[in-house]
Amino acid sequence: MKNLIDLEIENYYSxxxxxxxxxxxxxxxxxxxxxIYSTRSMGSGDFEDLKLIVDWCERTSNKILQLMPLNDFxxxxxxxxxxxxxxxxxxxxxxxIGVPEDLVRDGIEEIKRNFxxxxxxxxxxxxxxxxxxxxKVYKQMNLMELECNDFKKxxxxxxxxxxxxxxxxTLKFDYCQETWxxxxxxxxxxxxxxxxxxxxxxxxxxxxxxxxxWQLYEQLKAVKLYANSKNVLVMGDxxxxxxxxxxxxxxxxxxxxxxxxxxxxxxxxxxxxQRWGNQSMxxxxxxxxxxYELIKQRFKYNxxxxxxxxxxTAASVFRMWCVKREASQEDEGLxxxxxxxxxxxxxxxxxxxxxxxxxxxxMLICAENLAPLCGEYTPIIRKLGIPPICFHRxxxxxxxxxxxxxxxxxxxxxxxxLSNHDTSNFADWWENEAGRIDTSRFSQLCQYYNLxxxxxxxxxxxxxxxxxxxxxxxxxxxxxxxxLSKLHKNKDEVAELVNxxxxxxxxxxxxxxxxxxxxxxxxxxxxxxxxxIMKTLKDSNAVWSISSIIDYLCLLGIIEKDYNRYRFNTPGxxxxxxxxxxxxxxxxxxxxxxxxxEIKRVMEG
Numbered sequence: 001m002k003n004l005i006d007l008e009i010e011n012y013y014s015x016x017x018x019x020x021x022x023x024x025x026x027x028x029x030x031x032x033x034x035x036i037y038s039t040r041s042m043g044s045g046d047f048e049d050l051k052l053i054v055d056w057c058e059r060t061s062n063k064i065l066q067l068m069p070l071n072d073f074x075x076x077x078x079x080x081x082x083x084x085x086x087x088x089x090x091x092x093x094x095x096x097i098g099v100p101e102d103l104v105r106d107g108i109e110e111i112k113r114n115f116x117x118x119x120x121x122x123x124x125x126x127x128x129x130x131x132x133x134x135x136k137v138y139k140q141m142n143l144m145e146l147e148c149n150d151f152k153k154x155x156x157x158x159x160x161x162x163x164x165x166x167x168x169x170t171l172k173f174d175y176c177q178e179t180w181x182x183x184x185x186x187x188x189x190x191x192x193x194x195x196x197x198x199x200x201x202x203x204x205x206x207x208x209x210x211x212x213x214w215q216l217y218e219q220l221k222a223v224k225l226y227a228n229s230k231n232v233l234v235m236g237d238x239x240x241x242x243x244x245x246x247x248x249x250x251x252x253x254x255x256x257x258x259x260x261x262x263x264x265x266x267x268x269x270x271x272x273x274q275r276w277g278n279q280s281m282x283x284x285x286x287x288x289x290x291x292y293e294l295i296k297q298r299f300k301y302n303x304x305x306x307x308x309x310x311x312x313t314a315a316s317v318f319r320m321w322c323v324k325r326e327a328s329q330e331d332e333g334l335x336x337x338x339x340x341x342x343x344x345x346x347x348x349x350x351x352x353x354x355x356x357x358x359x360x361x362x363m364l365i366c367a368e369n370l371a372p373l374c375g376e377y378t379p380i381i382r383k384l385g386i387p388p389i390c391f392h393r394x395x396x397x398x399x400x401x402x403x404x405x406x407x408x409x410x411x412x413x414x415x416x417x418l419s420n421h422d423t424s425n426f427a428d429w430w431e432n433e434a435g436r437i438d439t440s441r442f443s444q445l446c447q448y449y450n451l452x453x454x455x456x457x458x459x460x461x462x463x464x465x466x467x468x469x470x471x472x473x474x475x476x477x478x479x480x481x482x483x484l485s486k487l488h489k490n491k492d493e494v495a496e497l498v499n500x501x502x503x504x505x506x507x508x509x510x511x512x513x514x515x516x517x518x519x520x521x522x523x524x525x526x527x528x529x530x531x532x533i534m535k536t537l538k539d540s541n542a543v544w545s546i547s548s549i550i551d552y553l554c555l556l557g558i559i560e561k562d563y564n565r566y567r568f569n570t571p572g573x574x575x576x577x578x579x580x581x582x583x584x585x586x587x588x589x590x591x592x593x594x595x596x597x598e599i600k601r602v603m604e605g
Contacts, residue, residue: 009413013358014365014385021233021307021364023412027538027603028064028235028546029057030420032568033090034122034579035549038587040094042108043115043126047219048092052587054227059596061603065227066235066310066546068421068568070220072169077579078312079243079279081169083298084161086216088134089127096215098148099137107133121580131212138208154214160297161248166209167195168247170202179245190251220305228307235366235546236306238298240313244280248294255294257281260322263333270444273333275323281339282316284349292356299361306363310389314367318350318377319343350377354384366415382413387544389415392537393429393507402502404510407540414542418533418551421568425550426533427525428563434507436470437500445497451487459486465523473505525563530555534602549583555602556595558585 009015031053036045038052050065057065072087073080080087093108094101111133115126155162168180175198176183186194199206227234241262242248249256260281264274287294302309311317323336340349357365367381369388378388395405395416410416418426424433446453457471460483465472477483483501484491491498512521515532522529534555537545550566553559559566569578590596 009383009385011355011358011384013355017362017364018385023543025538026063026233026544027061028066028233028544029053029062029552030066030068030417030546030548032068032421032549032579033070034068035568035582036587037117037582041117041586042093042111043117043129044089044122044124046090046092047216047223048095049587050223051226054223054230054232056587056590056596057227057232058230059591060599062599063231064233064235064308064544064546067237067306069237069239070305071239073243076243078239079241079277080239081243081246082161082165083242083246083248083294084158084301085165085169085213085247086220087127088131088212088216089124090220091130091134091212091216092219093130093133095219096137097150097218099141103137103140104133107136117582118586120582120584121577122582124580134212135208138211150218151211151214154217155210158213158301161301162210162213164251165247166206166213167199168250169209170205171198174202174205180250181245217304224305224307233307234305235308235310236302236363238302238309238311240316241279241282244278249280252294254286255283255290257283257322257339259325260339261325262316263321263323263336265321265333265336265338272331273321273336275327275329275332278325281320281322284340288349292353292360295353295356296360299357299363303361303363308364308366311357311365311367311386314369314381314388315350315377317353319346347377347380351380351384354381354386358384358386382411385413387413387415389417389546390542391420391423392416392418392533393426393434396503398503404507404514406514407536410541412541412543414544416537416540416542416545418537418547420548422571425548425554425563425566427530427551427554427559428567430508430525430529431523432467432564433470434511435505435509436466436472437504439469439471441500442471445494445500449489449494449497451494456487473501475506477501477505525554526560527555527557531602535605538603552599553583553585556598558595 009018031050033045033047033050036049036053038045038049041049050067053065057063069077069080070086070090071077071080072082072085093104093111096104111126111129114129115123171180171183171187175187180188182188185191187198224234244258249258258280261278262276262281264270264276266273299309319338319340321333321336322339323331323333327335338346340346354365365386367386367388369375369378369390381388390410392404395410397403397405419429423429442457443453445451446456460474460477461471462474477486480491480498480502483498484494487494487497508523509521511533515529515536517529517532530551534545534547534551537547550559553566554563566581568581
């Protein structure tokens with residue numbers, strides 16, 4: 001494979017990072033921390049458990065451990081309370097600095113009893129149980145024990161954010177748990193005298209939250225040091241934007257457009273476009289005018305924990321479709337606009353911001369390549385030495401051959417993945433999505449082209465291999481001519497439908513050949529198929545390949561059948577199941593020699 005540092009990377013800082021890190025092939029695993037647990041876990045996976053996952057990576061020849069956001073959150077880790085603060089749910093209570101074991105022993109056992117692991121889901125109430133125990137411990141210790149030099153140094157080095165985050169959190173605990181936009185004006189708009197009075201009255205609680213953040217900081221920093229000692233790189237996640245109800249939006253309001261929400265523009269098959277909840281947007285003008293200080297501080301803090309970071313929704317640094325917050329929810333993305341509005345600044349703004357990021361951190365940046373508009377900016381991203389994270393199932397020649405990109409044809413500056421936190425796992429995709437079209441999409445196409453939906457559904461799709469959400473193209477319709485004869489239309493009259501047929505029909509058969517599997521293509525996924533697809537990624541020209549821990553469990557046969565049960569999040573849905581799924585086995589079970597050897601053979605074979 002051509003060495004990455006010999007490519008035309010037009011960014012000195014990125015080139016230096018590649019030289020330091022090395023551009024050899026690496027395999028990796030995505031492990032959401034909330035999804036794992038060990039025999040010592042206290043209701044949820046914690047930072048100490050990550051060291052066990054690092055050991056597992058070492059034994060299986062995985063060289064990258066990818067994590068999801070670990071920031072303090074309520075509903076979604078991708079809309080947390082802070083750009084900086086870590087979530088107390090992940091604190092290892094048996095590894096607290098300066099805390100005698102006998103102060104926490106009974107509390108730990110109680111939490112274990114009340115929040116047992118291995119139930120298939122995480123109960124986030126354990127977070128409050130941990131905080132309550134920590135506060136009890138904190139109150140039993142004297143100030144001299146708490147205010148050690150390292151703690152004081154942490155507060156001083158993080159004064160950019162620690163003061164206002166801990167004040168905001170204390171307001172949430174001791175004043176009002178509702179969104180800051182519903183607080184009394186004096187707190188909502190930070191009346192100086194009233195805030196000072198509140199801070200003085202609650203100084204002990206504010207210091208407590210600083211202490212928690214210091215403990216979390218030390219624990220997660222130790223994970224990175226441990227991983228690096230094992231030749232494992234840790235990849236963090238730079239989520240797109242902090243939650244509207246967050247310490248950062250409350251205190252740094254000038255950096256956000258709370259009058260706007262993100263979405264997608266209207267297009268023929270989605271005439272209303274999309275609106276993504278009520279999240280705020282960045283105020284790029286003010287961020288740029290302040291020399292990107294918010295961005296620099298965020299990356300500076302995170303390099304304590306990570307060697308690499310995933311840049312979520314990378315296209316957003318160039319432009320983003322927005323709608324007014326007060327606009328009707330029913331109108332979705334209608335009447336929106338691109339922000340910035342001036343198209344002449346899109347490329348320059350994005351490239352400049354990425355260069356600022358490169359210069360301000362030791363971490364190597366990867367760019368999520370899943371969201372709409374990402375492909376348009378991929379050449380710029382690669383030019384700066386930033387590999388896009390590409391999803392194997394969607395890496396195709398969409399316009400001409402409609403075939404999958406062959407393993408040897410990938411640009412080396414690519415991170416290839418089978419699945420992530422927002423997608424189905426590969427086995428689920430194989431059994432329930434491959435070779436299919438969304439039912440809602442087909443319905444829209446029929447309406448758009450004035451076709452009889454019920455009749456066309458019978459004519460074009462295999463009823464036994466279709467379901468309510470996905471329609472499987474009939475194997476008998478094996479050519480464009482065969483499709484058009486059923487539609488009684490010419491190609492130009494149904495261009496979108498023809499394009500979908502070309503891109504999605506016979507996906508399994510095409511991939512079967514690429515994986516060099518023998519015999520007749522099988523509808524059901526199995527261990528042989530999982531091994532073949534992972535070997536395909538490993539042998540591709542992409543510099544790194546990273547797969548979800550769920551894909552590995554499918555490869556091992558620990559998860560088999562009902563693959564659609566194993567999903568971390570289903571975008572566009574509001575469900576108690578999102579961000580709660582835990583693995584069917586604990587970490588120790590993963591260390592069985594036969595299981596580790598089976599993965600290692602795939603990694604090294």
